[in-house]
Amino acid sequence: MNIKLELFGASRDFSNEGFINLNLKEKSTIRDLRTAINKFIDTDFEGNKSYKKMVNSSTFCSEKDEMVSDNYKILNNEKIAIIPPIGGG
Amino acid sequence: MLHARVVDIAKEQIELIKAEKFIASSKCGASIYFVGTVRDLNNDKKVIGMTYDSHDALVIKSFEEIYQSSIKKFNFDNSVVFIEHIKGQIKLGEISILIGVACKHRNQAYELSRFFIEEIKKKTPIWKKEHYEDGDSEWLEGNPIQKD
Numbered sequence: 001m002n003i004k005l006e007l008f009g010a011s012r013d014f015s016n017e018g019f020i021n022l023n024l025k026e027k028s029t030i031r032d033l034r035t036a037i038n039k040f041i042d043t044d045f046e047g048n049k050s051y052k053k054m055v056n057s058s059t060f061c062s063e064k065d066e067m068v069s070d071n072y073k074i075l076n077n078e079k080i081a082i083i084p085p086i087g088g089g
Numbered sequence: 090m091l092h093a094r095v096v097d098i099a100k101e102q103i104e105l106i107k108a109e110k111f112i113a114s115s116k117c118g119a120s121i122y123f124v125g126t127v128r129d130l131n132n133d134k135k136v137i138g139m140t141y142d143s144h145d146a147l148v149i150k151s152f153e154e155i156y157q158s159s160i161k162k163f164n165f166d167n168s169v170v171f172i173e174h175i176k177g178q179i180k181l182g183e184i185s186i187l188i189g190v191a192c193k194h195r196n197q198a199y200e201l202s203r204f205f206i207e208e209i210k211k212k213t214p215i216w217k218k219e220h221y222e223d224g225d226s227e228w229l230e231g232n233p234i235q236k237d
Contacts, residue, residue, distance in 0.1 A: 009142050009216030010228035057233045061214075065146040067236060081144060087231030088141065088174060088215025089125050089186050089206060 001026055001076040003033065009084040010054050014040070024074065030060050031070040033080065059083045090169045093152035095145045098177035108171040108189030116167040117191035119198040123206055125186035127179055135222040141185060142216040143176040151213040154237070159204055168192045168201060174215060211235040 005020050014020055022036050034055060041051045061081040062068045074080060092111050096103050105122065112120055127139045152172050159170075171189035179185060188205050192198040209215075212235050220226045 008144055008214065009231070012142065013228070059234055059236075061144065061147060065150065067147075067234075081147075083144065083147070083214050083234055084216065085231035085233050086212075086214050087210070087217050087229050088143075088213050089210050 004079045006081040011082050011084050028074050030072045054084050057085050091156045092171045094173045095143050095148050096173050096175050103173045103184040103187045111171045112169045112189045112191035119195040120191045121198040121202040123188040123202050127181050136219050137222050138180045138220040140178040140218040141176050144214040147214045155208040165192050165197045
């Protein structure tokens with residue numbers, strides 16, 4: 001299934017478009033998505049350790065603007081936002 | 090009463106006068122304004138500006154949740170809070186965040202203002218990218234978002 005990952009903060013370095021499209025297995029969870037992003041970093045950014053650290057410290061937000069846990073089951077074509085470590089103010 | 094907004098610098102600026110108008114109340118005897126601005130030096134690097142990125146819907150939700158938890162925590166009568174945070178690129182000295190608070194008494198206003206900025210730092214999805222004098226720029230590392 002396809003998902004659109006919306007990028008924020010340091011993850012915007014992944015694409016100039018503000019999102020990346022990823023293909024996951026049916027009934028994938030946020031945990032699977034995290035693995036897929038790490039694979040994307042291996043392929044497109046030579047396994048950049050700083051990016052992986054950021055992804056592994058990130059939380060995720062569903063299309064309904066709710067923070068979701070690693071067990072959350074992603075829907076086909078769902079738009080998920082990555083929430084890297086924050087620092088506003 | 091709460092006013093919460095993300096202000097896109099491409100369209101407008103954060104203005105103190107809007108906060109003054111919103112929090113003005115004859116029921117309150119104390120007002121505090123916390124103004125965050127971009128400073129010129131960080132980790133020995135000369136900073137010339139900052140880009141703020143924001144998940145707007147979650148930011149507003151976070152401001153509302155912080156306001157609700159402040160009511161539970163302090164239970165101050167008639168308190169009024171105005172919060173605006175910038176998004177986009179701003180220069181040195183420009184305002185990134187404005188928190189205006191009005192309460193019946195000064196100790197309440199100081200406490201509430203401090204509570205808001207500390208909670209925002211921990212719970213509100215906003216990110217900073219520093220721009221340096223040498224043309225380089227860098228996203229600041231930040232801390233994992235805290236949930237209640």
